[in-house]
Amino acid sequence: MxxxxxxxxxxxxxxxxxxxxxxxxxxxxxxxxxxxxxxxxxxxxxxxxxxxxxTSYCSICHNISDQEICSICLGSRRDKGLICVVEDIPDVLAIENTSQYNGLYHVLGGVISPIQGIGPEELKIASLIERIDQPHSGDPVTEIILALPSTMEGDTTAFYITRKLKEKGIKVSTIARGIPIGGELEFTDEVTLGRSILTRINYSVD
Amino acid sequence: MxxxxxxxxxxxxxxxxxxxxxxxxxxxxxxxxxxxxxxxxxxxxxxxxxxxxxTSYCSICHNISDQEICSICLGSRRDKGLICVVEDIPDVLAIENTSQYNGLYHVLGGVISPIQGIGPEELKIASLIERIDQPHSGDPVTEIILALPSTMEGDTTAFYITRKLKEKGIKVSTIARGIPIGGELEFTDEVTLGRSILTRINYSVD
Structure with a gap:
């Protein structure tokens, strides 16, 4: 041109x-x-x-923050026992916009990807362990929720973190994979549909 | 958000x-x-x-230019008798990239649109008439090529300019409308196909 x-x-x-x-x-x-x-x-x-x-980053959760410690980590109404581990900053925004989560976050800054040369050292995994050993708020961490992408890299990262946390005796959970709300069964890909049957949950009417 | x-x-x-x-x-x-x-x-x-x-604009053709007069208007190899009238700057770039045109340009800065409150006075039409009356290069202008959008506004502008130039006795032409090169007849809209039949050109094999 x-x-x-x-x-x-x-x-x-x-x-x-x-x-x-x-x-x-x-x-x-x-x-x-x-x-x-x-x-x-x-x-x-x-x-x-x-x-x-x-722009600076929160020294605890590594989310974007105007202050040394972000408003989520300082929030008095937040459940300090829960830490949701995400790949990057937009994921925090996405989860916050659901208004369904009231715990803290931990931004890894990526996922383990040997092809792109990203190992566990490049991510904020050591700082996650540190947070669990010495919680900033003083309250003990009771559960780590993994909200990582549903890809090979995301699964590898989830596996690595779970192994690292095994000895700590902390509950580790992962967000549910399945058919999106409003989704039709016939148009859902086989992998998602198959997984949703294997990971079915108890249905109770009280 | x-x-x-x-x-x-x-x-x-x-x-x-x-x-x-x-x-x-x-x-x-x-x-x-x-x-x-x-x-x-x-x-x-x-x-x-x-x-x-x-950024400044060429004082003759109103295209973007680093100098008072742009390199196209000053070009020694350009045919100074031809002026191609376009709606806006990207159109000059598009025509230049075809390498099929060797004349000058005139950027109107829009097309006549009563709905948007754009009348002939808002456009560089007076300056086009002035260029024809007193050509900067000294060479007389022999043809005005209208390369305006194929919309009601474009057609209105073309009609207005043609009327204005009628008394000057200058040839006014418009770029061909028809089936794009490589286009299939069956997938061309009826208006374009109909027009391409009405405005058919002589086909000669020498």
Whole structure:
């Protein structure tokens, strides 16, 4: 693609380095910014610069936080005995948005993937063990909930963490896999359907 | 959506103001930037700021240009008698990338749209007439090629310009509408297929 100006070429090249944004989309975004008031661009770039330079992570759960310790870890109404282990930050947001969980989190920062050269040392697993041995809140940790992706890498990570925690005598659970709410049986893939039969739960009417 | 940090909330809000980018994509982009080296963010924001503050437009054809007059208008090998009228800047890029056109351009900056309150005065139509009356290159303009969108607004604009140019005695043409190269007849919509029959061209084998 030939550009009429070096400025737009540079902008398109930089914007198209973002994931999922190609040259055509980048050009569309650049031309959009040119048509907007200058304050729009100022606000956008300022927010991005501040995000990158000032964002810090919670020293306990490794979630994004404005303070040294995040609001979830400090929350007085949170169940400090529960720790939900997730792959990355968006997972915390997803679970928080369900309003179904009231415990703490632990962000691993990835999952074990030998192909990508990610071993247990690259993840925040040692810091999880440390949290269990010396809980920040003082309350003992009673259960670790693994909310990891349902992939080979996720399963490997779950297996590794479970082995590590075996000697601690802490209950380890994993979120349920099965047919999504509202899902039709006939359109569910065989692996999920098969697993949902094997991991069936007791159905009781009181 | 609840965010763990004001910084990420601001960044997501600003990024999601861009066209075609929702909150979820904005969050993904923001988290991506957090994982990249700081130079990545610096380069991106610098390119966007420079684009917005320093971009100027060619005073003749209104295309983006680093100089007062763009390289196309100044091009010594360009046919100065031809002016291709387009809606906006991406159209110039699209035609340039075909390598099939060697004339000049005129960027209207939109098309006539009464619904959106865009009349002929909002567009660079007066400046097109001026270019024809007093050509910058000194060479007389012999043909105006209308390469406007095939919509009601595009057709209205084409009609308006053609009426305006009638008294000048300049040839006005429009780019061909028809079945795309490689397109199948059976999958072409009726309007396009019907038009392609009405506007058929002589087929000659020499």
């Amino acid at each position: 030939n550009f009429p100006s070096k400025l737009i070429e540079d902008a398109v090249n930089e914007i198209s380095r973002l994931p999922g944004i190609g040259k055509k989309t980048a050009l569309r975004l650049a031309l959009h910014l040119l048509k907007q008031p200058e304050t729009h661009t100022d606000n956008l770039t300022e927010a991005i610069i501040k995000l990158r330079k000032e | 609840n965010f763990p940090s004001k910084l990420i909330e601001d960044a997501v809000n600003e990024i999601s103001r861009l066209p075609g980018i929702g909150k979820k994509t904005a969050l993904r982009l923001a988290l991506h930037l957090l994982k990249q080296p700081e130079t990545h963010t610096d380069n991106l924001t610098e390119a966007i700021i420079k684009l917005r503050k320093e």
